[in-house]
Amino acid sequence: MLRDITLGQYYKTESVIHSLDPRVKVIGVFVYIISLFMIKVSQGYIPATVFLILIIYMSKVPPGYMVRGLKPILILMIITGLFNLFLTPGEELVHFYSLRITKEGVRMMIEMILRLAYLILGTSVMTLTTTPNQLTDAIEKLFSPLKIFRFPVHEIAMMMSIALSFIPILVDETDRIMKAQMARGADFENRNLIKKMKAMIPVLVPLFVSAFRRANDLSLAMEARCYRGGDGRTRMKPLRYKKRDVMAYIVLILYIAVIILTGKLFGQV
């Protein structure tokens, strides 16, 4: 029922993308997201699409699995699309009463939907190919220079990794609680919005109770193992760049160059 949410769920398989240093992937996603917002001309979406398809293909994660991650933001995508379709001024194509569709509107709609979809897909590639632990390691390492400003890098990284690894657990928990309440006659398929919200109370209360219980258990378990923050902790698997990571950075730089180039090439037209 709720198993469709792929964000934050690691997909176990062996691929080039999986074996990359997590820092490369974090920086890669960051750069990719920035590149999406740098695109000013429609042609710029071609390299962005090609790049994404290539990465997904190389990650060996089934594309269907990845696309399923878009479902939760489908409504957001539709609303954004419609707003752009009707509210962009420009050359008019058709109009019903006061609503008008413009040529620019159609273009904006397609671009906005693509941008949103690529944002989610790009991030999904990272979370599907990187375990939460690797991800935290990478973030901790990347932000470690901030330690001189007494910024609690390790603590924040730890909090993030806990939050990430709890997503699938809480999704499963929600699924279970919903089923338990359905067994008691609860109805979640009601179309009435207020009734729908009311029907969530029997799910949310137990879910919060269980989240607090889990948090409590986890903090106890951490204390029992003498966890006391990041100072002086060593790693079992320290992060080291390998040859393929350097190659990945080169590919990334090339990609950015292509994006800038297409912008320059078609920008003047």
Place this chain on the structure above:
Amino acid sequence: MSIIVDHLSYVYGKSTAYEVRAVDDVSFCINEGEYIGLLGQTGSGKSTLIQNLNGLLKPEEGSVYYDGADIFDKEYDRKKLRSNVGLVFQYPEHQLFEADVFSDVCFGPKNMGLTRTEVELRAYEALKMVGIRDEDFYISPFDLSGGEKRRVAIAGVLAMKPKVLILDEPSAGLDPGGREDILRLIDSIRQETGMSIILVSHSMDDVAEHAERLLVMYKSHLIFDDTPVNVFSQYETMNEIGLGVPQVMEVLTGLRNKGIPVRTDMITLNEAKNEILRVFGRC
């Protein structure tokens, strides 16, 4: 009132890398008033199977018939079915949510659309049946002890007056006293109401003591459907699939291997005691 399970198969994560056939071609039927023990190791498909019985999961192949009607038929009222086939999940106390015990038990019957008087009457009866004291009716369910919380949660399902009650490991995580209490409670519920019981369990001793018929799941298949004595007489197979037999049977088998001529087809403590006394000639 009977349930017929017909060649049922259930698949998790169809056409993904995680595809698992959790229940594979399982058929059996449940008659009125029966007390059935459902056995199997963790991951053998028990929990998936029982969620198919009240329509929470839809099977890949096969179907389930309640009172002769296919419950996966488009027109079938599955909400009503769920009040007839009551399912108590594992750790049911995790589903409590209301501000007080009484309102929580009212949730089920209220969803059935009964009148307020009827709802409250049923909640009262159910709470009485599971042995919750009157003065605890209006306290927060979260202030109760673990065993009491569980009994309140069971009352929440009982208040719908199901014809079949399915309990998924109702004694998991309780101390020995609490376990015994829950099992005795189930016996008394059955005597008072005559509902059929399906008890999912890990404990051979528990089901040997209480159930009339056993269903044994192994790796998604139903491998036994027989009386406890007959199932446990498959001593080798039961050990091989990691379930084992009741402890008293182990003792009797041990005695027999030492050359003492006891019968080994005794599965409850009382039977075993009498058998040993008989052989040693003290009765």
